[in-house]
Amino acid sequence: MFELKRLMLQEPRLTLAVAESVTCGRIQVRIGLIAGASSFFHGGITTYNLEQKMRHLGVSKETAEPVNSVSMEVAEQMARGACVFFGAKLGLATTGFAEPDVKRANPVPFAWWALAHDLGDGRTALQSGMVECPGLSRAVAQEAIATAATRALLQYLHQFRGR
Numbered sequence: 001m002f003e004l005k006r007l008m009l010q011e012p013r014l015t016l017a018v019a020e021s022v023t024c025g026r027i028q029v030r031i032g033l034i035a036g037a038s039s040f041f042h043g044g045i046t047t048y049n050l051e052q053k054m055r056h057l058g059v060s061k062e063t064a065e066p067v068n069s070v071s072m073e074v075a076e077q078m079a080r081g082a083c084v085f086f087g088a089k090l091g092l093a094t095t096g097f098a099e100p101d102v103k104r105a106n107p108v109p110f111a112w113w114a115l116a117h118d119l120g121d122g123r124t125a126l127q128s129g130m131v132e133c134p135g136l137s138r139a140v141a142q143e144a145i146a147t148a149a150t151r152a153l154l155q156y157l158h159q160f161r162g163r
Contacts, residue, residue: 004031004150007157008040014157017086018044019057019078021069022096022111026146042086047078057081057093068104070095072128075114079126083118091116094149096131098138109133109141113149115156127156 008014018027028044031037045056050069053059058081064074075095082091096111097104114128131148133141 002034004154004157005034005036005040007154007161010161013040014090015040015042015086015088016090016092016153017042017082017088019082019085019091019093020044020046021048021053021078021094022098023094023142023146023149024048026142027092027094027149030146030150042088045082045085053078053081056085058084068101070097070112072112072114072130075112075128076116076126079114079116079128080124083116083124089118090153091118092149092153094145096145098141098145109136109138111141111145113145113152115149115153117156117160127152 020027025046031041047053047056050064053069054061057078059074059077075093078093079091082093093114094111097106098109100107110132112128112130117125119125129152131145133144136144
């Protein structure tokens, strides 16, 4: 994660905000361990229910309600919303189920992560992915999802920086 600071501060400098649900602050903790993180990290928010996702991140009720706030589209809306809420160029978001949900026919923990890059002039680059965590306990699944999301962020930054 310490590589993150170097990649964020290269020209053009980037800023980062995080919107978490299923990972419940784990990504923010990782970033907070980096000395000097305040030079690029604008902040993060944990929104655990739809009302808060709508209020703070602009998530659409019509999109989120039928899927219990867990889908690629919801993760992307959360990532965009993090950029807006914190005024950051990059937004990283997670949403998912840390445990199986038999009522919704989700036999294994899984989540979506999304990364939004505000390119300016109303343009946004989006990337997203799904993480499945069969057989993992709640806490281990949350860590695995946070790891996948932060790896995706680092991959994107390497690609953006041409490395």
